[in-house]
């Protein structure tokens with residue numbers, strides 16, 4: 001039986017592992033984190049392709065309800081833009097399931113045999129050739145396989161080794177994020193926001209939010225995009241002791257003054273309901289927004305997948321769906337050429353480089369108006385086109 005090692009046991013790695021396992025591969029997932037990832041993560045937007053991939057991975061997705069498939073999320077029927085006074089200024093019917101990351105992690109873990117998943121396994125490098133590949137781990141151990149799937153995320157160790165030129169490029173704005181329980185919000189706020197995919201659009205900024213189900217109860221998930229040039233970002237990534245956390249600062253290390261300034265801005269700029277959501281979120285945190293493009297996904301018997309391969313800005317809402325589609329394409333390509341893995345991998349690369357580029361381009365278009373600096377005429381055109389409430393409602397998080 002052909003053997004595949006999957007490095008990274010988040011959603012991309014779990015899709016790949018389940019699909020390869022079901023296609024007859026002997027699969028082992030190696031995840032750096034020492035314990036299950038289920039306690040982390042928040043909301044994410046789903047697309048029909050996500051449910052197709054879940055079903056292919058063995059998750060019981062109810063075929064009678066393609067949009068509210070099983071209990072993976074909260075169904076909303078429309079999207080709305082709210083003015084700063086709370087009135088609705090635009091509305092668009094768009095049925096969608098707002099899923100939760102922990103729930104998807106849970107169901108994908110549940111369908112993968114337990115023996116196929118290992119924690120506390122930190123891959124430090126790979127050797128990859130035309131016939132097989134070896135992964136080396138921080139504890140000194142090594143594993144050979146016919147295929148290594150690098151599903152180790154935006155800061156991929158394997159991509160850094162095999163394609164050092166492919167690096168995330170900062171987009172010029174950050175996303176403040178947070179999750180607040182329904183019970184912490186006033187009924188007025190839940191009535192305004194709790195049954196729709198909501199937006200508010202201060203000049204050059206965008207906040208969006210939607211209800212999610214976390215651990216059996218409902219919560220509200222928000223993402224607030226705010227411009228920050230490179231200098232401002234560096235200051236934001238600096239903790240109270242003056243240390244700079246260039247790859248992202250942990251929420252508890254974010255300086256209180258920064259969080260307080262963001263909360264003050266929420267009071268001034270956002271609709272009353274969104275301002276309340278921000279005010280009542282215990283620990284808002286921020287992430288720099290970046291683009292990542294890979295020219296190559298295949299290096300001998302090692303392939304890049306999910307966020308290790310391409311990262312598009314979140315406006316496309318494609319992070320998880322793209323990782324799922326990568327895993328589907330990889331499995332299909334290998335199935336199509338059972339006696340020639342190399343040819344299958346070449347197919348995978350051809351299909352997914354094109355798809356990855358398209359989704360990154362789309363994210364750049366949708367996000368241009370939030371960049372601290374707009375660098376080209378084309379970016380200015382995109383900024384002008386995609387800032388209107390109607391464009392935001394109809395173009396955000398729809399399949400490309």
Ligand SMILES: Cc1cc2nc3c(=O)[nH]c(=O)nc-3n(C[C@H](O)[C@H](O)[C@H](O)COP(=O)(O)OP(=O)(O)OC[C@H]3O[C@@H](n4cnc5c(N)ncnc54)[C@H](O)[C@@H]3O)c2cc1C
Pocket residue numbers: 007008009010011012013030031032033037040041042043044045101121122123124151152153154156157305306307308319320323
């Ligand atoms: C805990 C967690 C919570 C998340 N929550 C959300 C969310 O709420 N909403 C959302 O839209 N997206 C979320 N994401 C991101 C989302 O999962 C990705 O954008 C998308 O699903 C693609 O996933 P990925 O598996 O390719 O990469 P990632 O999800 O980034 O996963 C990479 C995995 O690889 C592991 N890893 C990294 N380096 C190594 C190594 N050297 N050896 C072994 N393992 C390694 C990491 O620990 C991680 O589990 C979350 C990611 C994580 C890890």
